[in-house]
Amino acid sequence: MTVAPARSLGPTESAALAELLLTLADDEFILGFWDSEWTGIAPILEEDVAMSSISQDEIGHARAWYELLAQLTADDADRIAFGRAPDEYRHAALLNHARGDWAHTVARRLLYETADAVRLESLTGSSYAPVAELAAKMRREETYHLLHWNAWLRQLTAAGGEARDRLVAALALRWSDAQSIFAPLAGEGILRAGGILPEAMAALQKRWHERLGQWLSAAGLSLPGPATDPPQPSTAGRTGRTPDFAWLHSEFTLVARSEEGATW
Amino acid sequence: MSDSPSPVDPRAEAFYAHVGSGGKVEADHWMPDDYRAAILKFVEMHANSELMGVLPEREWILRAPTLQRKLSLTSKVQDEAGHAQLLYRVAEDLGKSREQMLQDLLAGKTKFHNVFHYPTRSWGDVGIIAWLVDAAAIVSQQALRDCSYAPYARTMKKICWEESVHIMHGRDVVLTLMNGTERQRALVQDALDRWWGPLMQMHGPPTDPARDRDLIWRIKSKGNEQLRQEFLSIYVPRITELGLRIPDPGLRYDEAAERWIYTEPDWDELRWVVSGHGPMSQQRLEFRRLHRAETQWVRDAVLGPVGAAA
């Protein structure tokens, strides 16, 4: 995978970019892991295959971000992905939770995919060419994800009854943690100044509320929680951890750490 | 086929002559009940096996040690779920509903292949299963591309093409381990030691071609023993060339007889395992029952009443 030549960055800009890339990669990586659990046990066989493809897409996107980060920090993508302690991961709090039932999975996807779409759209305007290019490439794959989760939003809400109730409850449950996708970054000021991050996280969060609100209202639902202006800061952010994540971390590092320095 | 005299049905006679001479049958053709029942049973067991076959490897999806392995393994297991869909579709068009087939599987009324009743213990198993179990399956599936029942034959062509990728993935995992550390090589040998027995049983005991209806009606085109011999001819050299030891001291190629000699597999074990008494049989069926129950509300919501499903 060739990436556009990048302008050279000073150390503070580089460190800020590394933090951004880690958040992008970890979000996709952890979500891809949770949802890959549906492989073989999804509600409908045909959907099993679709869900697995979407999870594989996330892992592929994570890999691309990890590889870019590895180039930037002279590291190795697999080492970054598999070699950190739980509190070194920077995924959004929304992704701290196990996949749950199908309604929880659909709800989390609705929240995440719409947010990620806003984020990627903005990043296509990044002054750092590799980021802009990767974001544009990912958007092409994400189109399918958006169509797919919108289809499930319609299916579950139109079915009414238990299906709709479960979805509404799951959206409400995860609304607060979903805000953490736009948790302010440590080096956000530096990234904004250099144009690597074209817009502030708070601005993206606001746009996300509008877009998600449109989707949900088309399906007869309202936003799961308050959309204040400016949006409420996320408390859990990207550093809070849960027992669910601790379990996931122990699973995905099981084989990787069983033999130090081995090739798998 | 039947020992007792029965009135000769000219339509059935013509049908059996047609399939016996290589003729093909489509889903909406008239079929004798015997043939329909035989092909349905065959396809249903195959579909069940793909569905249950997801479970041994599924555990390792979360544990895959690199990004590339995660993608390959998830993709492989996804393919198995996809194959289950393809095969259940064929069976549905023969007249049995998917819901009924899943119910029968989970109630223990229908079977799935022996290899999916055993546990996986390490990343070594992941390599050995994807390489050798899929290879043994492909040997059968290639022969089934000539099945008299055309929808199944066509599905076999698609499945064979897709399975060839799995064998590459499996072999890649095995080779990487064999080129790695002592412990990694030991993982592979240990997995081979445990999987060799089930692999040798996988194609089933030799059958009498004169009495095997699946052969006579050209549902199958090759006998079980022939398939096993093919598997051994291709894969024994590929296993031993890596420095692995096959755990059957009686295994050797007889040049004069032009066949592999091996320790007779335990056919009682095969029967026992396939009838639901394997080390993981009940646990895996229970796992499926649990997840099926947990997601029933989704099917009820989006597919309508269960009875209406095709």
Next chain:
Amino acid sequence: MADHGLPLDRVWEVFRQEAQGDPMVHGGSVRAPDAELATHYAREFFGRRQESERLWVIPRDAILELDDPDLLKPPFDRSFKRPGGYVLKHKLEAARGRAGTPPARGSDEGVE
């Protein structure tokens, strides 16, 4: 929620194009609750490996089938509709013999 009053769960046939310019060929079928998911599932089963240029997704009950041998393989001679129905070799040899000429290049192609 049903489309046009039809059952919620239908069978959809999928046709695929292997390479640009190729004909659409039947690939198989999927079940789906609606047309949108049917296209997603068609993409999964016949396109997730980037193996297809294009897909057609059609409800099975929209397909009209013809398999009556009286229509497709009727008994009377129709060889005049196919190249093999014209046997010219002996006539061509006779004409060349009468004219005393060698065979023109390519002239024997397709001649039986």
